Amino acid sequence: MINIENLHKSFGKLEVLKDISTTIEKGQVVAVIGPSGSGKSTFLRCMNLLETPTQGRILINGRDITADRKEINEIRQNVGMVFQHFHLFPHMTVLQNMIFAPMKIKKLSKEEAVNKAMELLKRVGLADKADVYPNRLSGGQKQRVAIARALAMEPEMLLFDEPTSALDPEMVKEVLEVMKDLALSGITMVVVTHEMGFAREVADRICFLDGGRLVEDASPEEFFTAPKSERARQFLEKML
Numbered sequence: 001m002i003n004i005e006n007l008h009k010s011f012g013k014l015e016v017l018k019d020i021s022t023t024i025e026k027g028q029v030v031a032v033i034g035p036s037g038s039g040k041s042t043f044l045r046c047m048n049l050l051e052t053p054t055q056g057r058i059l060i061n062g063r064d065i066t067a068d069r070k071e072i073n074e075i076r077q078n079v080g081m082v083f084q085h086f087h088l089f090p091h092m093t094v095l096q097n098m099i100f101a102p103m104k105i106k107k108l109s110k111e112e113a114v115n116k117a118m119e120l121l122k123r124v125g126l127a128d129k130a131d132v133y134p135n136r137l138s139g140g141q142k143q144r145v146a147i148a149r150a151l152a153m154e155p156e157m158l159l160f161d162e163p164t165s166a167l168d169p170e171m172v173k174e175v176l177e178v179m180k181d182l183a184l185s186g187i188t189m190v191v192v193t194h195e196m197g198f199a200r201e202v203a204d205r206i207c208f209l210d211g212g213r214l215v216e217d218a219s220p221e222e223f224f225t226a227p228k229s230e231r232a233r234q235f236l237e238k239m240l
């Protein structure tokens, strides 16, 4: 579904992604892990053109997204993103957050958008919060709303950038549970995470980045029991 071919990204003279090539199949869950500053967020952001690659190609369903920037809105609709800090609209209720883009971009009627939103809020266990403002929610609840909001656009693929890193420890689990559920539903997911348990249990594949290079691209079993690189071994020693 996504082919990444010789992807490079530089910010000025700083080369942040160095010749990354990989393929993500439809329905796969890929965990992207690696030290801070290794390029994980940049890698993810290239996949929905929040960053423009300096070199290389990204093909989604065979179409080169780097070639045709006119399609950027369609691409972003198809590739949803969940951020560390939720990015909910603070001046809108949960329900308003949920229906805004589906009405504006997908041109759903209000009734259709509300029905869909309520169904998704139920799915993440927050139907009773539809009419509250985000500042009345816990971090875990905010992130579950952010996930439901991304799903409301019916993307083929969801990108998560450290979705639990800003949460208090007791809230991490409820968000990971929702993500695990999603993974089982068959949507393609790319998840930057430091949650090694989640990566090992839920991911089909691990991409380990170090210094902007894709150092390992392996099954969780291989990666966690017999990493090929010294870099990954050192990283895992610190994490586990």
Ligand code: ADP
Residues within 6 Å of the ligand: 011, 014, 016, 034, 035, 036, 037, 038, 039, 040, 041, 042, 043
């Ligand atoms: P990670 O998510 O693995 O921590 P990032 O992708 O955020 O890593 O960053 C990789 C490197 O790129 C870091 O050195 C960071 O400072 C740099 N970087 C990221 N975004 C920008 C930007 N917009 N402008 C300049 N440098 C950036």
Ligand code: MG
Residues within 6 Å of the ligand: 040, 041, 042
């Ligand atoms: Mg990051």
